[in-house]
């Protein structure tokens with residue numbers, strides 16, 4: 256096995272529409288992940304957004320606790336150990352998360368979110384073309400995509416990271432929505448699971464954002480395109496920051512497996528359901544997992 260054959264592909268958004276859509280299809284059916292370059296989000300906006308993230312996470316625990324996580328909207332501060340993304344793992348995630356609210360960093364976060372929202376609409380055109388659908392079908396599912404912007408900070412575990420014992424910045428999971436667009440502060444840690452190659456690093460690349468498909472795309476294409484499992488292993492001595500923009504299809508859109516990917520031998524993976532129904536199901540599951548695993552981390556004081 257040669258790892259160099261197994262690298263997450265790069266999609267150049269400045270290329271021709273058809274070749275970009277075809278690379279998106281290959282990338283999502285093989286890895287579930289791709290890098291994007293010439294994405295149009297100014298590096299300066301990405302950097303300012305990380306600066307706000309740094310300031311936020313440096314606040315005293317009491318200040319962060321005063322912006323509590325809202326389990327219906329998925330906004331607010333969720334402390335280390337508040338979530339356990341790996342449904343089969345034993346430990347809770349060590350990361351802290353902060354989701355968009357109307358606090359002081361509102362201006363920067365809203366500008367960042369607006370830029371990513373435009374980029375997601377562009378990526379959706381390639382996604383729909385990749386499965387042979389056009390603008391009319393896109394408007395049925397993705398006229399006004401729902402999205403959540405989540406700033407993350409991974410503080411290194413004390414001592415060492417024991418992957419076998421399940422101690423991860425973020426446990427193995429697939430994302431839930433349509434496409435996730437990830438920016439990082441340049442520190443490695445993200446890994447994607449490949450069916451033959453196992454866990455592959457997805458290191459940051461200059462000028463690139465990282466994109467991956469979520470479960471909605473998997474259910475929609477009945478497994479033809481992948482929502483790859485991924486995880487975050489942070490071994491460095493300093494904290495790692497990343498910001499994930501989780502896009503979904505429209506909140507009220509009823510998602511159903513596309514007929515071209517369904518047969519009697521290949522029944523739909525899930526019954527038709529709205530984005531909202533699926534989102535609440537997954538959110539309840541991951542926060543519930545962490546509650547059940549109480550005691551795996553020190554309680555925050």
Ligand SMILES: O=C(O)CCC(=O)C(=O)O
Nearest residue numbers: 407425430445487497499
């Ligand atoms: O921080 C990262 O690199 C990925 C985070 C992630 O996978 C998630 O929050 O769903």
Ligand SMILES: [Fe+2]
Nearest residue numbers: 428429430485
């Ligand atoms: Fe993820």
